[in-house]
Amino acid sequence: GAGVSQSPSNKVTEKGKDVELRCDPISGHTALYWYRQSLGQGLEFLIYFQGNSAPDKSGLPSDRFSAERTGGSVSTLTIQRTQQEDSAVYLCASSPSPTGELFFGEGSRLTVL
């Protein structure tokens, strides 16, 4: 595909359930980011993968959140025991270099009831 692909585009879940959000970055991009966008909250950094380096997890809000990137490509963001405050749009972005332009996906909108 030409761009960053995220799935699902919309997810409605019940409080306490686990969810997985997937991101397919642009082929060859070494950097991959996850952000969370809530109304009026801007883009909150969650996690950053760069090549084979250990990811920067400093933005993950709690231990219920985790992410992995397999084979330097696809990434999955997992939220365990979801809470209502987890409701937001989760954005994935990739970049060809650590200081390059970010290319964003359309986002996964998560609603926790």
Place this chain on the structure above:
Amino acid sequence: AQSVTQLGSHVSVSEGALVLLRCNYSSSVPPYLFWYVQYPNQGLQLLLKYTSAATLVKGINGFEAEFKKSETSFHLTKPSAHMSDAAEYFCAVNNQGGKLIFGQGTELSVKP
């Protein structure tokens, strides 16, 4: 650690008027600075990027930004606003290979 502050969560201008969106950053090393735009119901896209080559950076759609080290600022301007400029604008800073941190965003409204 780097951080970004965007002054004014909402800015309203008349069509044809000057657009000025303010961004101040903090960084322990010479930063890379970015402006991204998010049009209604669309994804984020790059407007322009500063990488130390020139302090005045020109971007798409007539926007430009000036890097001022002494003021730790990277304000975004456009001489004449157009209705199609209505969007949310995000300033971001990267510490030379580290994570990219975004500001809270400024929503620009353009009045006819």
